[in-house]
Amino acid sequence: MNVTHYIGFDVHKKTVNYCVKTADGQIVEEGKLTAARAKLREWAAARPCPWQGALEATLFSAWIYDTLKPFAERLLMGHPARMKAITAGKKKSDRLDARTIADLLRCNLLPACYVLSPEMRDRRRLLRYRNLVVQESVRMQNKIAGLLMETGTPFVKEKLHGKKYFASLIQTLEEVPESVKDLLRMSRGTMEMFQSTQKRLVQSLLADRKLGPRVERLASIPGVGPITALTWALEIADPQRFSSNSDAMSYCGLTSALRSSAGKQQRSPISKQRNRWLQTALIEAAKLAPRWNPQLAAVHARALERGHRNRATLQVARKLVAYLLAVDKSGQPFQLRTVPADQARLINQEAAAAPAA
Numbered sequence: 001m002n003v004t005h006y007i008g009f010d011v012h013k014k015t016v017n018y019c020v021k022t023a024d025g026q027i028v029e030e031g032k033l034t035a036a037r038a039k040l041r042e043w044a045a046a047r048p049c050p051w052q053g054a055l056e057a058t059l060f061s062a063w064i065y066d067t068l069k070p071f072a073e074r075l076l077m078g079h080p081a082r083m084k085a086i087t088a089g090k091k092k093s094d095r096l097d098a099r100t101i102a103d104l105l106r107c108n109l110l111p112a113c114y115v116l117s118p119e120m121r122d123r124r125r126l127l128r129y130r131n132l133v134v135q136e137s138v139r140m141q142n143k144i145a146g147l148l149m150e151t152g153t154p155f156v157k158e159k160l161h162g163k164k165y166f167a168s169l170i171q172t173l174e175e176v177p178e179s180v181k182d183l184l185r186m187s188r189g190t191m192e193m194f195q196s197t198q199k200r201l202v203q204s205l206l207a208d209r210k211l212g213p214r215v216e217r218l219a220s221i222p223g224v225g226p227i228t229a230l231t232w233a234l235e236i237a238d239p240q241r242f243s244s245n246s247d248a249m250s251y252c253g254l255t256s257a258l259r260s261s262a263g264k265q266q267r268s269p270i271s272k273q274r275n276r277w278l279q280t281a282l283i284e285a286a287k288l289a290p291r292w293n294p295q296l297a298a299v300h301a302r303a304l305e306r307g308h309r310n311r312a313t314l315q316v317a318r319k320l321v322a323y324l325l326a327v328d329k330s331g332q333p334f335q336l337r338t339v340p341a342d343q344a345r346l347i348n349q350e351a352a353a354a355p356a357a
Contacts, residue, residue, distance in 0.1 A: 008101030082111035223289030253279035
């Protein structure tokens with residue numbers, strides 16, 4: 001009869017500590033491995049018994065997970081925030097961490113998190129890099145405006161970043177040092193490079209055979225553009241992992257934290273435990289979506305009657321999550337359904353009673 005071993009991995013940049021335990025908690029083996037694919041494969045292939053493993057999600061965990069997964073009966077990734085609360089103790093070392101992870105795994109107490117497939121991870125990496133490129137492009141735009149203001153040069157703010165206007169502005173500059181003109185040209189060239197780079201990244205993602213149709217369905221929602229749809233698809237990955245709209249809203253960082261004890265409930269501001277990429281994309285989309293979507297405009301108007309514009313934007317973002325999740329789960333383009341008056345009244349009452357952030 002084969003005995004299943006439970007292995008906890010404490011991963012770092014250069015080393016991986018491991019602890020092998022049996023189902024009753026007896027330590028079979030402990031050690032340290034070099035964090036290299038060849039070494040990990042050699043070690044995993046030489047295991048004498050079937051094994052299950054677990055490791056904490058860190059910057060280095062993804063490639064280690066992909067390397068070890070083919071050799072394991074089951075391999076889990078632990079949620080870092082939850083594991084930090086569980087493993088907090090007076091003594092802490094790499095060996096103790098590996099033992100604790102092995103214990104959590106064999107007792108079925110490991111707070112596992114969702115792990116994207118390598119293909120989805122690669123596409124998500126491209127989109128996140130695009131966000132970095134956009135930020136750098138905006139920095140260059142601000143730098144151009146700052147250089148002009150620093151030298152007392154008047155300019156039209158709305159036209160500054162237009163190609164023709166900028167070229168004519170450079171030619172008409174007077175009493176401006178040549179070094180500033182060179183910096184303006186360099187900043188302009190860098191900005192254009194970043195803009196072309198982000199366009200190529202978005203086009204490559206939209207041209208993906210598996211991702212393109214899904215993004216097209218999500219973009220069928222009025223007020224949802226390609227960037228919002230791409231961010232949702234690549235950050236959510238599998239929409240079926242969310243059983244309800246509230247779970248998806250919480251993951252997107254659109255709900256407040258709840259503390260309940262002794263029959264008392266306290267709502268705090270928006271929780272910091274969220275997917276910040278999705279939160280940013282949805283909040284930005286919610287600011288513009290009411291212009292294109294009458295239903296979202298009505299949601300915004302009702303929430304705005306309470307007198308808080310930010311809460312109105314938050315309500316629109318939550319409604320966007322409900323639309324996106326419904327379209328993504330159904331696999332069908334967005335179709336607005338007419339709701340009976342009594343049911344619509346009930347929905348509005350529930351929305352009004354929802355806790356505000």
